[in-house]
Amino acid sequence: MQYWNPTFECMPREELKKVQTERLIETVKRVYHNVPFYRNKMQKIGLEPCDIKSLDDLKKLPFTYKQDLRDNYPYGLFAAPMSEIVRIHASSGTTGKQTVVGYTRRDLDTWAEVMARTLVNAGADKDSFVQVAYGYGLFTGGLGVHYGVERIGATVIPVSGGNTKRQIQIMKDFGTTILACTPSYALYLAEEMEEMGVSKNDIRLKAGIFGAEPWSEKMRNEIEERFGITAIDIYGLSEIIGPGVASECKCKCGLHVQEDHFIPEIIDPDTEEVLPPGSTGELVFSTVTKEGLPLLRYRTRDISSLNYEKCECGRTTVRMSKVSGRTDDMIIVRGVNVFPSQIESVLLNMGETAPHYLLVVDRVGSLDTLDVLVEMNQKMFSDEVKHIEDVEHRLKKEIEDTLGISARVKLVEPKSIERSEGKAKRVIDKRKF
Amino acid sequence: MQVKQISIFLENKSGRLAEVTRLLGDNKIDISALSIADKTDYGILRLIVNKPEEAENILKEKDFAVSITTVIAIAVADRPGGLSEALSVLRDANIGIEYMYAFVGKASNEAMVILRVDDAEVDEAVNLLAKSGVKVLPPEFIYNL
Numbered sequence: 162m163q164y165w166n167p168t169f170e171c172m173p174r175e176e177l178k179k180v181q182t183e184r185l186i187e188t189v190k191r192v193y194h195n196v197p198f199y200r201n202k203m204q205k206i207g208l209e210p211c212d213i214k215s216l217d218d219l220k221k222l223p224f225t226y227k228q229d230l231r232d233n234y235p236y237g238l239f240a241a242p243m244s245e246i247v248r249i250h251a252s253s254g255t256t257g258k259q260t261v262v263g264y265t266r267r268d269l270d271t272w273a274e275v276m277a278r279t280l281v282n283a284g285a286d287k288d289s290f291v292q293v294a295y296g297y298g299l300f301t302g303g304l305g306v307h308y309g310v311e312r313i314g315a316t317v318i319p320v321s322g323g324n325t326k327r328q329i330q331i332m333k334d335f336g337t338t339i340l341a342c343t344p345s346y347a348l349y350l351a352e353e354m355e356e357m358g359v360s361k362n363d364i365r366l367k368a369g370i371f372g373a374e375p376w377s378e379k380m381r382n383e384i385e386e387r388f389g390i391t392a393i394d395i396y397g398l399s400e401i402i403g404p405g406v407a408s409e410c411k412c413k414c415g416l417h418v419q420e421d422h423f424i425p426e427i428i429d430p431d432t433e434e435v436l437p438p439g440s441t442g443e444l445v446f447s448t449v450t451k452e453g454l455p456l457l458r459y460r461t462r463d464i465s466s467l468n469y470e471k472c473e474c475g476r477t478t479v480r481m482s483k484v485s486g487r488t489d490d491m492i493i494v495r496g497v498n499v500f501p502s503q504i505e506s507v508l509l510n511m512g513e514t515a516p517h518y519l520l521v522v523d524r525v526g527s528l529d530t531l532d533v534l535v536e537m538n539q540k541m542f543s544d545e546v547k548h549i550e551d552v553e554h555r556l557k558k559e560i561e562d563t564l565g566i567s568a569r570v571k572l573v574e575p576k577s578i579e580r581s582e583g584k585a586k587r588v589i590d591k592r593k594f
Numbered sequence: 595m596q597v598k599q600i601s602i603f604l605e606n607k608s609g610r611l612a613e614v615t616r617l618l619g620d621n622k623i624d625i626s627a628l629s630i631a632d633k634t635d636y637g638i639l640r641l642i643v644n645k646p647e648e649a650e651n652i653l654k655e656k657d658f659a660v661s662i663t664t665v666i667a668i669a670v671a672d673r674p675g676g677l678s679e680a681l682s683v684l685r686d687a688n689i690g691i692e693y694m695y696a697f698v699g700k701a702s703n704e705a706m707v708i709l710r711v712d713d714a715e716v717d718e719a720v721n722l723l724a725k726s727g728v729k730v731l732p733p734e735f736i737y738n739l
Contacts, residue, residue, distance in 0.1 A: 537603045539660070545693070549603075577605065
C-alpha cells in the first residue's frame with residue numbers, strides 16, 4: 162500500500178486549496194458562533210466571518226496561544242456542546258494547569274484517518290503488527306496511534322510505555338513489525354535488547370514511527386542500524402489533534418502535513434508576519450475540520466520551515482522540516498513537555514523556597530535525566546537531616562506530580578544559582594541530539 | 595545551661611568547609627567543637643563557637659543558610675560505661691536524642707558530649723541530667739574551650 166488516502170494526499174494543489182478554503186470558512190463560522198473567545202477576538206479587530214473568503218485571508222485572523230487554553234480552562238474554547246464530546250485528553254500546561262482538549266466522534270474519526278496515513282507512510286498495511294509503546298491515558302500518544310492502527314486493519318499491540326524487558330519479549334514473541342515510541346526510548350530498547358542477547362535478526366521489526374521529542378539524523382541512523390529498520394519522524398501536538406499532524410514518507414525529506422485538516426503557516430515570532438515558503442520561523446496551525454476544539458492560527462512555538470514542492474513519493478501535501486527548536490523555554494524530557502515555570506509554581510505553592518531553581522537535563526545512555534536544583538534558604542533550613550530530607554521528598558513529589566515524570570531534586574546553597582540581568586536562565590540542556 | 599550551636603548548609607563540593615572555617619578564623623571566632631551530618635549531595639555542619647550570634651551574622655552575610663539551635667553539653671567520665679550512664683537518664687525519661695557528637699577537651703580525662711533533643715524537652719533534660727549527677731557544662735565553659 163503506497164498511500165492511505167491518495168485523493169487528499171496526492172490532490173493537485175489548486176484543488177487542495179479549494180478544499181482548504183471551504184473548510185476554513187466553515188471553521189471560522191463555527192468558532193465565531195460557538196466560542197465567545199473567538200467572537201470577542203474577531204469583533205475587537207472588526208472581523209466578521211464573511212471577511213474570510215480565501216486562504217489569503219487566513220493572515221487576518223487572530224492567533225491562538227497556549228495561554229488562551231489555560232485562561233479558558235478546562236472547556237472554554239470547545240466549539241461543540243459537551244454532549245457531543247466523546248473523549249478528553251490533556252497535556253501539561255505551562256504553570257501546572259493542564260491543557261485540556263476535547264474530541265467529538267467525527268474528530269476521533271479524523272484522528273484515526275490522519276494516523277492511518279502516518280502509519281502507511283511508514284509502510285504499514287493490514288498485515289502489520291504495531292507495538293504502541295507511547296503512554297496510554299491523558300497523553301495523546303498511545304490512543305492516537307492505537308486507533309490509526311485499527312483504522313488500517315493492522316494488528317495493534319497496546320503495550321503502553323515502560324517495562325522495557327517485556328516490550329522486547331513482546332516484540333520478539335508477537336512478531337512486531339512497526340514500533341511506535343519516542344526516539345530516545347527506541348534507543349533504550351535497542352540497548353536493552355543487546356543486553357538481553359536479542360539480536361535484530363531475532364525480531365521482525367521493519368519500521369518505526371518516532372516522535373514527541375526532538376531527535377537528529379545521527380539518532381535516526383543509530384536506530385535504523387541497531388534495529389535494521391526504517392525510522393520515520395512523526396509530528397503532532399494535542400492542541401491540534403495529537404500525533405498525526407504531519408509525518409515523513411519513506412523519502413525522509415520533510416514531514417507531510419495532513420493539509421486537508423491542518424493548515425500550516427510559518428511566521429516571524431517577533432513581528433508575527435507570515436514568512437514566504439522556505440523561510441525558517443515559528444510553525445502556526447489552523448485546524449479546518451475539528452469540531453470539538455477548532456483552533457485558529459495556533460502558535461506551536463516550534464521552529465520549522467515549509468516546502469510546497471511535490472515530493473518524490475507522489476504526495477502533493479506541503480512538507481515541514483524537522484522541528485529544529487523552540488521559540489520559548491519549553492524542553493522535552495522523555496517525551497514529556499516541561500516548562501520551567503511549572504517548577505516555579507510548585508516552589509511558590511510550597512511557600513518554603515525562594516523560586517531560584519535550575520533544570521539540568523542530560524542523557525545517560527539513551528535515557529533523559531532531569532535534575533532540579535533548588536536553592537536552600539533560611540526558612541527551610543534545619544540542623545536536622547530528617548527535616549531537610551522531608552523538604553526534599555515533598556519537593557520531589559510535587560514536581561513529579563506536576564510534570565508527570567520523575568526528577569531528582571538537589572538542594573544547593575543559597576545564591577549559588579547564577580543570577581542574570583535579563584531573562585533568568587532556568588535550563589541547562591546537556592543532551593546532544 | 596543551654597549551649598547555642600550554629601548549623602550551616604553546605605553542598606558537597608570542595609572548598610566549602612574551608613570557606614566557612616576561613617571566614618570564622620578571619621573574624622577571630624574560635625571553634626570549640628564540630629560535627630558534620632553528611633548526605634550524598636549536601637552536609638550539615640554543626641559548630642560550637644565562642645561567639646555564636648556573631649558567627650551567624652557573618653555567615654548569613656555571605657549567603658550561607660544558617661540556623662542556631664539549643665543543645666546540651668555534658669562531660670562524661672572517659673571510661674567504659676561513662677556515656678551510657680548519662681544517656682540512661684534521658685532514656686528513662688523518654689527523651690529522644692536527635693543526634694549527638696563527642697569531643698575531647700585539652701588535657702582532660704573527661705569526654706564532652708553535645709546532645710540535641712527536642713526544643714521542648716531541653717529544660718527537662720538539663721534538669722534530669724544535673725539531678726542524676728551528670729556534669730552539665732555551662733555555655734561559657736564550652737564556648738571558651
